[in-house]
Amino acid sequence: MSVTLKDVAQAARVSVSTASRALTGTGLTSERTQQRLVRIARELGYRPNPIARGLKTGQSRLVALLVHNLTNASFQVMAEVVQARLKALGYQMLLCIGGDDPQAESDTLTTLVDHRIDGLIVVPTGKNGAQLKALSKDVPIVCLVRRDDATDLETVLADDPQGAYLGTRHLIELGHKRIGLIVGRQDTTSGRERLSGYVRALREAGIARDDTLIHAGHYVPETGATCARKLLDLPRPPSAIFVANHEATLGVLRVTAERNIAIPDDLSLLCYEDMPWFEWHRPAISIVDNGARDLANLAVDRLLHRMDVKGNGNDGVREYRVGARLIKRDSCRQIDAPAPAKSGKSKSSSSKSSATKSAKV
């Protein structure tokens, strides 16, 4: 079927071993035969069989990435980044989708090690700590985005406390005093951390924490909508909402649209994590970028490092934090200005965002 090492060796009238050494470039072969073999191999179109090689060396040139889904924009860019990096290094990426389901995660993990993957980057559900720990003896593993507290695996995390702090402070600086927070479940690291950043910014600014302004739930549009309604139905509704997740943002936008609440005139909106269409949306939505791209890159770096060092060389560091950054667009507005006649929370549609409108069409 395809050209094997044996064919090359025969064509060159040398033994298979010599051919192998010449082509893998171990330096144990003479310059002349080396070049000759390389030439012949090329002429014959020889391509080494990774399966056979893998059997002997125990490596597969396969690295797996296990994420929850692909609808999440962060996971998308991570998958793209990981794939690109690995490909450049001659690895193939096995992309697995666990759906945040412990059982599926567990199954997937075992098949992956069966396949003798050379490395694994995983967004853990947090329910398979024991298994992950056991696996990490055989395969280099790096956790991404979430930590699995039952393990001591190297983990690359977004700096959620800082990101949430940054975002909240931004809103405070714009003059907001009542800032609604829609945040993730409090039994996840990120949920807790984002809340803590928010609280810290409030405290620093000397603003009292008001628990009626804080709502936690799953990262889905429905939750966003529900929480937004609760916030807006408050006797004294917030002047700004910080949505700590992009999926939930969809729900919030829906509610503001339904109720005809103009952003940012009637309500400022700040979102955690980017989505491609946020900057095309009108108004373009300001965000705290969790640095998905950097996260993925760092995870790959760490994984490669571990794969090199072999033997699970722990160099002490267990946790890496990737800084978040604020990207200001048009969905948050200054609020402390002495309200001019037509501004404030009227239903006017003529503030900053629309001031530059052309009458074109």
Next chain:
Amino acid sequence: MSVTLKDVAQAARVSVSTASRALTGTGLTSERTQQRLVRIARELGYRPNPIARGLKTGQSRLVALLVHNLTNASFQVMAEVVQARLKALGYQMLLCIGGDDPQAESDTLTTLVDHRIDGLIVVPTGKNGAQLKALSKDVPIVCLVRRDDATDLETVLADDPQGAYLGTRHLIELGHKRIGLIVGRQDTTSGRERLSGYVRALREAGIARDDTLIHAGHYVPETGATCARKLLDLPRPPSAIFVANHEATLGVLRVTAERNIAIPDDLSLLCYEDMPWFEWHRPAISIVDNGARDLANLAVDRLLHRMDVKGNGNDGVREYRVGARLIKRDSCRQIDAPAPAKSGKSKSSSSKSSATKSAKV
């Protein structure tokens, strides 16, 4: 390291071959030893090594999916579907991202066959027909979404002519006579087909084709924006725009926002392919659903079929079409009603969208 067939055989005091036969269930072994071996294997936690098996059998239990990117919502759901289906069958999915770049595609293809993948589902760039054709002798291949005209590979396509026809007809039925079309490059099948569907609907309705209303370009937001501007700058701008791609839709929305064009009051908008946020957007965007999920499922079906039949059993059919369907939401409006005073293409921001605003908040 891990327990091998030899270990199992030893524990059971049989030869490796017997163990192999018992565990793979060839039926060539006595009921009793069969069950005994299965038991022992389980007790020892034996897991067959796919690499070793692959070396012998020439199969890898790996199926590759090669798409252009993951930002495209259709590709996302396809990837999810393919992954789920394959996993259920004990295959792992190799997800590759080609970026619609012929060179990358070509490279990827060769590494994939190196890895002895058992099957391939590919969204071809159309520039590597020869290679694909050659590969298809070794590996079952199914093309998805796009056809590669240089090959006779089995291909699963969206019914673009029908989808475009459906969408256009919908707009016509709503009374639109001048319908702008923003469509893909005309050197792609889908680009041409979507145009043809549009043209057919027009013809059927007895509306003359107006080429100033038709713009083609890449499926990216920028193109959408550029084309939208051209359309809106026309002396007689269209009353509806049919955007034959969701990415381009972003650009269109941006332009309508910039120019304060209310949808659907000032302009009806219909989009090809769904995106998760379209139904959360306000107004919710009407679409022609290309049936990404069905496409992926069918592609997997066909691939499995080919993998079974082995020897590239062609059963004649070369092309499968998956029907598109119209999903009406809120971005298209009836236009033939005798225009009331305040409608039309004024720059007013006070049509339906803002008329119902509550002063809430």
Next chain:
DNA sequence: CGATAGACTGCAAACGATTGCAGAAACGCT
């Protein structure tokens, strides 16, 4: 009772590479 078919089982050779070990060739040195 012996022959023979049938049902299991084991031996050993693959699959395509890598690699330890030892032999061969080439070289420099005295």
Next chain:
DNA sequence: AGCGTTTCTGCAATCGTTTGCAGTCTATCG
């Protein structure tokens, strides 16, 4: 020339399975 190095090459084993072939055992039948 003889000897020790060094450098290169080939043999053969190995990785963990599968599988053709031949051998063993039992049971059945004439």
